[in-house]
Structures are given as structure tokens and as C-alpha cells.
Amino acid sequence: MRELTDGSTAIVRAALQAGCDFFAGYPITPASPILMMMLREMPSRGGVAIQAEDEIASLGMCIGAAMTGRRAMTASSGPGLSLFSEQIGLAVMGEVPVVIVDVQRMGPATGGATTVGQGDVQFLRWGTSGGYPVIVLAPSSVLECHSLTLRAFALAERFRCPVFLLTDKELNLTAATVEADAFEKPPPPKRRVACTPDSVYSFQPADGVPPMTHFGEHPAVRFTGSTHDERAFICKDPTTVERLNTHLAAKIEGHRDEIEMAASDLQPGARTLLVSYGITAGAMREAVRMVREAGRQVSSLTPLSLWPVPQKAIRKALAGIQRVVVAELNHGQYRREVERVVAGTAEVLGMNRVDGQMVSPNQFVEAAQ
Secondary structure (H helix, E strand, C coil), X not given: CEEEECHHHHHHHHHHHCCCCEEEECCCCCCHHHHHHHHHHCHHHCCEEEECCCHHHHHHHHHHHHHCCCCEEEEECHHHHHHHHHHHHHXXXXXXXXXXXXXXXXCCCCCECCCCCCCCHHHHHHCCCCCCCCEEECCCCHXXXXXXXXXXXXXXXXXXXXXXXXXXXXXXXXXXXEEHHHCCCCCCCCCCECCCHHHCCCCCCCCCCCCECCECCECCCCCCCCCECCCXXXXXXXXXXXHHHHHHHHHHHCCHHHHCCEEEECCCCCCEEEECCCHHHHHHHHHHHHHHHCCCCCEEEEECEEECCCHHHHHHHCCCCCEEEEEECCCCHHHHHHHHHHXXXXXXXXXXXXXXXXXXXXXXXXXXX
């Protein structure tokens, strides 16, 4: 059986399937459909959905809900993500599992509220103080909106951290025909819960992930955005501070093999590798089909985890490649990461649009010649 659906619907369906029982958001184009669907669906499922007074409050509510045992998600777009910045840092420091959906539109500022864009790639990685690593997943189809939302919740629970799902206006608002049986149906991820509050912020081993203790279950659960010891008491001891900050980085960087994701379509003898993500990757897939039907060779790679960068997949795809073309709807934000991984072994070129229009399959075909 086939059904017609869009990315927003797929995200909501997956979030509910993953056990999401708290949602807070503020209306913003093009993320508002997620808010509206959550407001409609949550009450009948025993969950809570709130239209908050602004974006800052939305993520703050999600952090509080997660610390009481709820599985929380919010959704916004570029301007809202700017307002999320301080709360994102709080979730990083407090090791809070929360899923944040960013439905990109053209910026900066109000920009093109109803115009597609992919300009938030670097902002999500560096948009809060400290520079600590984050997890950013980027679906490139309606089906991937579903599967990567499930993955986002699983990773948030696994690593006790905020996980971003980076989509875009066209992917979320455009309906596509999908095989209904293709939607994954795994059980909701389990949350590790500590028996006592003593181990809630354990720093050892550095890349370990401590279990949570929820507010209301023990009388001595603390939460702070300040540098703290393993019981969440504010601390300035250099040794403890170093252990904490090393842990916040290592629990993600030390598990890159578990987090990195990419979809590759590699052809022996190809000299050109096309790289793209999000809605732009759809045009790339069509172009690969067109090029091969014309009897030419080309390879493609779609990063599904933008952060951490899927370095192993990119390096594997470089075998025999002379030219890498990175297509995106910005001035070349992810091209910088590809250039760093390629490290001069092949020429890296950008294919960029910032006029509110999408990259076409024909542009990819021309780049593959």
C-alpha cells in the first residue's frame, strides 16, 4: 500500500512512535505544521503539547520536562534556533536528552519565511557557547524524515544530549508518495535511570554516558548550567573542571562510529563524486540516474549525520575520485567540512544557490561531465 504524506507528518508520526510525550513550540514558518499536529495528537495519547510564549520558553519547557522523565521534542526554524542558543548550551551542560527539529528557511533574520534554504548547517554546530560537539541528522526524503526522527530520539537517550533533526521547507511541506510498509516500527528507546542521584553526572570513563535521575524520584537531584562536580555542585577545581569538559566532548567524539551516517552510491571507475544533503540530495539522485543512463560514470554520497561529519564514508568514497562537487542552498557551508576531510587528495568544487530556488538535476548532470 502507498500513501501520500509530507516530511512534517513523517516527523510527528516517528516522534510519537519513539515515545515522545512532551512537545513545546512556538509558531514559525515552515515548522508550524509540526506544532499543530502535536497539539492535535498529544492529548489522546496521554502526552502534553504546549504552544509556548516564545522559542526560548519552548526549549526551556522541554529541558524541564525531560528532567522529570518525559521524552521531549521541539521544532522551529532559523530565527527560532537563534533564540534557542542559550537553552541549547544548558541542555549540553546538563546532559539533557531532547530532540530539536530545525525546518530551515532562507535567512538571515526574517529572510524568506516561505523560501527554501540550507543556511543553518554551521550554526547548529557552533551556535552555542563552548564549542562542544553536537549531533545533527539531516534527512533527504520523507521516508528519512521518519527514520532519522526515530534515530534522533534513540541517540538523545543513548548519549544524554540534544540531538538536532535538520530539515528544510521543501522537504517538510511537499507531499510525496511513500510505501507504507517502508516506515520503520522499532520499539521506543529505553532510558537508563540511576538508582541513586550519586552517579547522575559521572565523568568516568570520559566517554561514558551516566544514567539519569528524574526530579521527583529522589530528594537530592540537582541541575545547573554552571561547571560542576559529579553531584552537580558548582565547582572551580581545575581537575574536576577538566574532567567534566573532557567528558562532554568525549561522550560524542569517542563514539563517532556509532553516530556517523551516510548513504553512498559508488560506481567503479567514476572520477566525479557528487555530495549533497537534505532536499538537494533528491535532485542529486535523479541526476545520477540520468548520467548513468547516458552511459557515463558518477558516484554520489549523502551525509545523513552532518555532525559528526561522516569522515570514514567520505574517505571511502574518494577512491579513484579526481573531483568532488558539493551542492547546497547556501554559500558553501558544508563544503568546508568536505574540503577538510578530502585534504587535497581531490579537487573540491561548490554548487550553490542562494536565490530561493533549488538546485536542479540538470545542474548536477552538467557538473558530472
